[in-house]
Amino acid sequence: MEDVNNSGLIILLIIAVIFFILWAIYLIRFLCAKRSISNKNKKLFSLVKDKDEKDNRLWEQEGTVRKQDEVINGLKAELKAALNKIGAPAPAVEPEAIPVNGEEIDIDALPEPEPQPEVQEPSHASENWDEFSVHDPELEERMMMHELEDMVMSSKLFLNADATKDDVAALIKVERKRLDTLLKNNGESSVADFLGKYRLEEAIAKIREVKLDSKNKNKDTEGAEPKKEVTLDDIAKASGFSSVRTMNKASKLRYGMNIHELRKVIKI
Numbered sequence: 001m002e003d004v005n006n007s008g009l010i011i012l013l014i015i016a017v018i019f020f021i022l023w024a025i026y027l028i029r030f031l032c033a034k035r036s037i038s039n040k041n042k043k044l045f046s047l048v049k050d051k052d053e054k055d056n057r058l059w060e061q062e063g064t065v066r067k068q069d070e071v072i073n074g075l076k077a078e079l080k081a082a083l084n085k086i087g088a089p090a091p092a093v094e095p096e097a098i099p100v101n102g103e104e105i106d107i108d109a110l111p112e113p114e115p116q117p118e119v120q121e122p123s124h125a126s127e128n129w130d131e132f133s134v135h136d137p138e139l140e141e142r143m144m145m146h147e148l149e150d151m152v153m154s155s156k157l158f159l160n161a162d163a164t165k166d167d168v169a170a171l172i173k174v175e176r177k178r179l180d181t182l183l184k185n186n187g188e189s190s191v192a193d194f195l196g197k198y199r200l201e202e203a204i205a206k207i208r209e210v211k212l213d214s215k216n217k218n219k220d221t222e223g224a225e226p227k228k229e230v231t232l233d234d235i236a237k238a239s240g241f242s243s244v245r246t247m248n249k250a251s252k253l254r255y256g257m258n259i260h261e262l263r264k265v266i267k268i
Contacts, residue, residue: 040257041265044265047254141185144172145186152168164191196254200239202240203236206239210235
């Protein structure tokens, strides 16, 4: 009888140990998953914050440029008004001979100074960056990257799923090798990763639009034709991705989560 009781206690002890081990494994997995999600959220929020700060800096720069233009236009108007009051430009003064060491030298006989070459920043992508050079390589690279980002946004090249490295390089007229170096130095592993950033922003914006439309569909008038349901595949292709799988891969690479997980985090 005592042996039976001991066997029962041993069995209960084994069950308790197994239960404790399973509970500990579950707790560890839960904590790891929670920590992983927290790290992903921090990374995502950091990227969003960096983008907002960059947009704010660009907006401030544009405001500064507009203010400078207003000041210049105001000065031009004042100068024009002053000239109108004068009525006519001052008469040209004939050059006189200047005595140097007791001898008079005719100014007209002096040779004109040779013009010095000036280094100017390309104002548009029509300039060839491969032929442009400044003394500060970091400044040149920042200027190139800013020009590239502006051209990608204005041309909407990222909406073309078949866009190639040559297409991107052609925007600022650089060689493929220099484009690779430019993207690598600015944290982009490839052209696909660089374009994927803009495609993901476009996809998120379209998902928000679809959600807003679904909320307002009850307000449609009677008799109106029902709108075609927009799928995730439609959004992916409209944003420049070849498929949902490609969009998930880009989202996983940039944000550490697929598009479904990303929607839950940013609540769309």
